[in-house]
Amino acid sequence: MFNRLIINELLRWKSSALRKPLVLRGARQVGKTVVARMLGATYDHFSELNLERPEQAAFFKRGLTPAEIIQAVKLEQGIPANASSWLLFLDEIQACPEAVAMIRYFYEDLPQLHVLAAGSLLEIALQREHISFPVGRVEFRYLYPMNFEEFLEAIADSGVQDIFRQVPSPASAEELLFRLFHQYALIGGMPEAVAVYAGTREIPAVNRIYENLFAAYLDDIPKYARNDSMVRVLRHCLRAAPAQAGSRISFAGFGESNYGSREAGEALRTLEQVMLLSLLYPATSVQSPFVSNLRKSPRLQFIDTGLIHYLCGVQQELIGMNDLMGAFRGRIIEQLTGQELMARDSSIRRTPLFWVRDKTQSQAELDFLEVRGSVPVPIEVKSGATGTLRSLNRFIEMCPDAKTAIRLYRGRFSDQKVEQEGVRFRLLNVPYYHAAKVDDYLDYAKTVK
Secondary structure, eight states: OOOOTHHHHHHHHHHOTTOOOEEEEOOTTSSHHHHHHHHHTTSSEEEEEETTSHHHHHHHHSOOOHHHHHHHHHHHHTOOTTOSSEEEEEETGGGOHHHHHHHHHHHHHOTTOEEEEEESSHHHHHHHHTOOOOTTSOEEEEOOSOOHHHHHHHHSOHHHHHHHTSSSOOGGGHHHHHHHHHHHHHHOSOHHHHHHHHHHOOHHHHHHHHHHHHHHHHHHHHHHOSSHHHHHHHHHHHHHHHHHTTSBOOSTTTTTOSOOHHHHHHHHHHHHHTTSEEEEOEEOOSSSSOOOOTTSOOEEEESOHHHHHHHHTOHHHHTTOSOGGGGGGGHHHHHHHHHHHHTTOSSSOOOOOEEEEEETTEEEEESEEEEETTEEEEEEEESSTTOOOHHHHHHHHHOTTOOEEEEEESSOOEEEEEEETTEEEEEEEEEGGGGGGHHHHHHHHHHOO
16 A cells, blocks of 8 residues: 555544544545545544445445444444444445435434545436535545655655655755656556556556556446437547647547537536546636636646556657656646646645636737635746746736746756846746645745745
């Protein structure tokens, strides 16, 4: 088992006096069950019920009260009646609507009970069964593929991990971290793929994991497609999505198909619900609040770069690559940056924001836009120290509240004072392997004037 950063968040939940039943959400095979078992190891007793198994779902289908369900589970699994440290884990909870409905009563009738649930097709099942989680009685956390820090814990020694956590990085370690980040870009963060790579260092062995994983994603589609026609649209969109990662897309004709905007849009939003991809919509304002403009075309964020490289047949291009800006015409580093930004916070599902200005003769597109409080921080992902920052400069000119900007690039950390068209701002040049730590760099900048 590899350490996952979400464990710290789950331990805080465990010790909270305001704890509610917790639902862990994420795509299939991102490690939800393993994380639950890791948390369970911190209890004296741990019970795991897979609700896709009829005999285990039966606990919730017999019309029992919450207290009777707990008594039945304890008897079946040999849990002491007075167990004070016990975690009940309900896996694949979407398969049993009765269990979803019961969670509110666990909170109301048995507040001392520690209940963790997980589901990968949860939103689809809730819509189909016309049920919902009771507002205010359930907590949620979100699990994504392993990020770079977690990848390092799997393949590198603790010294490298400690160096990675330093902000800024020691100059002597930057080339090592770039090399490891390029490995991460190639392998991705799907836990089983990382485990196989950590044990074999063989990409062909990892490819067998990718093949089985993607086949399972395709096989899942009939479980949530509303009819046979939508099965075909969903399968097409899922197959086409990896090649569009990091690009702004149009729904109509998506993936060189004949599907209209309505069909493809429904399919892509459904794939977003099951967390196989995300649709990132841009902001268009230059003043707070900075919110997504749903009238603009979105950028497609796929679940994982390792799957992208395998499915698109471009793995060989990354082997030995020195700068990820050369991969996928620069779209892979944007996809990977988005992946790192999304995985920072397990408490909410928040897609990264970017910014566009679509005006005749004056178009600009900023790669990412972070907002701290109400203060915007423009972020560009560029190749080397000489990469142009035209869109970033344009945003700074139009937005007087933006005083600090970040360039993620293939180079060393530096801190610059910049003046552009009479506007002064601070530019933090950050190695792109530290995309997940942009908040730490902004905090660091406050300490260094």
